[in-house]
Amino acid sequence: MSRRKLKLTNETESSPIITSDREIFNDITINDFFELHKKFMEFKALEGLAPRSLQDHKTHFNYLKNYLETEHRITPVRCLDIDLLRGYIHYMVYEKQYKPCTINIRLRNLKTFLKWLHNENYIDIDFSTKLKLVKEPKDTIRPLSDTDVKKMLKAPNKKAYSGYRDFCLMLLMLDCGIRITEAINLEVEDIDLKVGLVNIKAENAKTRMFRQVPISNKTCKFLKELINISKENNCSYVFQSSFGGKITRNQIVHNFEDYGKSSGVEQRCTPHVFRHVFATNFIKAGGDIFVLQKILGHSTLAMCRKYIQLDNSDIIKKHSETKLLDKYIR
Known part of the structure; x- marks a missing residue:
C-alpha cells in the first residue's frame, strides 16, 4: 500500500485544501x-x-x-x-x-x-x-430452575479443594452475577469480608471500568476458607487450580458442564447461565433494574434486559400484586 506526504492542492489565495497522508483505496486485496x-x-x-x-x-x-x-x-x-x-x-x-x-x-x-x-x-x-445481523430468537438463554440450581450445588465434591472452589464460584455468581473471567481474576485483596464487597478491577472487567458488587454473609463465610488457603500457599488469587496458581476459564466451564451432566440437569450448564439466574432472581425478589445494571456492569438497560427471564407465572404474580383496579372499583 502506497503512502504520500501531505500537500497543498490549491496554490491560489483562497484557503488551501489539504489531502490526507493516506490514500483512500477503492479496492484492497x-x-x-x-x-x-x-x-x-x-x-x-x-x-x-x-x-x-x-x-x-x-x-x-x-x-x-x-x-x-x-x-x-x-x-x-x-x-x-x-x-x-x-x-x-x-x-x-x-x-x-x-x-x-x-x-x-x-x-x-x-x-x-x-x-x-x-x-x-x-x-x-x-x-x-x-452487512446485516441475522434474526435470532429473543430470550434464548433460559436460567436454571431452582431445582436444577440445587442439583448443581450438590454436584461438586466439597471435601476436595477443586470441588469446594467450584461450589464457592457457584455461590458467588448466584449472589452477585459476577462474570467468570472477573471471578477467576479476583485476588485476596479484592474481597472485603467485613463489609461484604467485591472489588472488580478495571483491567479485569469486560467494560474496563472498576465496580464494586455486594455479597451476602453466607457467601463471605464460604469464601473465607478459600482466602485462608490462598494465604497459606502465598497465592494472591482466591480461586486456584488444584496445583496452585490461577485457575483457567476453560477449566471452570468444563467442570460446570460435567456437574450438569452428572446431576441430571438437561439444560446446558455454564458459568454464564448462573449470571442469568442471578439477574432473574434479583428482579423476582423486587430488585431495582437500575441497581441490577450497576451490579452486572452493563452499559445499557437493553443489555441488562437480556439477562432477565420471567415465565408466565412470574408475570401473573407480579400483575396481581399491583392491584391496578383497586382505586377504581372496590
Whole structure:
C-alpha cells in the first residue's frame, strides 16, 4: 500500500485544501485485508480492550480467514468486495447451519473491523453498514430452575479443594452475577469480608471500568476458607487450580458442564447461565433494574434486559400484586 506526504492542492489565495497522508483505496486485496487486521488488533490493544475481547476478535477473524482460504479458495490478490462477505454469511447460515447467536457474534466482530477500515481511510466504502445481523430468537438463554440450581450445588465434591472452589464460584455468581473471567481474576485483596464487597478491577472487567458488587454473609463465610488457603500457599488469587496458581476459564466451564451432566440437569450448564439466574432472581425478589445494571456492569438497560427471564407465572404474580383496579372499583 502506497503512502504520500501531505500537500497543498490549491496554490491560489483562497484557503488551501489539504489531502490526507493516506490514500483512500477503492479496492484492497484479500492479502491486504489480512495484513490490516494485524494493525487493527494493535489499535484495539492500545485502546485498552480486555485480553478476552482481543482474543475473540482474533478467533472470529480466523474463522473468516479459513473460509476465504480453505472453503472458498480465494486468491490473495483478489480484491475484497461485499459479495465475498455476504457469501460468508450464506455459508454460515445455510451450509454450516450455525446458531443465529453464533453467527451474530462473528458478524459483530467483523463489522467492527470493517468500520475501522473505513474510519482509517483504508477503504472508501463502509462495508459494515451493508452487512446485516441475522434474526435470532429473543430470550434464548433460559436460567436454571431452582431445582436444577440445587442439583448443581450438590454436584461438586466439597471435601476436595477443586470441588469446594467450584461450589464457592457457584455461590458467588448466584449472589452477585459476577462474570467468570472477573471471578477467576479476583485476588485476596479484592474481597472485603467485613463489609461484604467485591472489588472488580478495571483491567479485569469486560467494560474496563472498576465496580464494586455486594455479597451476602453466607457467601463471605464460604469464601473465607478459600482466602485462608490462598494465604497459606502465598497465592494472591482466591480461586486456584488444584496445583496452585490461577485457575483457567476453560477449566471452570468444563467442570460446570460435567456437574450438569452428572446431576441430571438437561439444560446446558455454564458459568454464564448462573449470571442469568442471578439477574432473574434479583428482579423476582423486587430488585431495582437500575441497581441490577450497576451490579452486572452493563452499559445499557437493553443489555441488562437480556439477562432477565420471567415465565408466565412470574408475570401473573407480579400483575396481581399491583392491584391496578383497586382505586377504581372496590
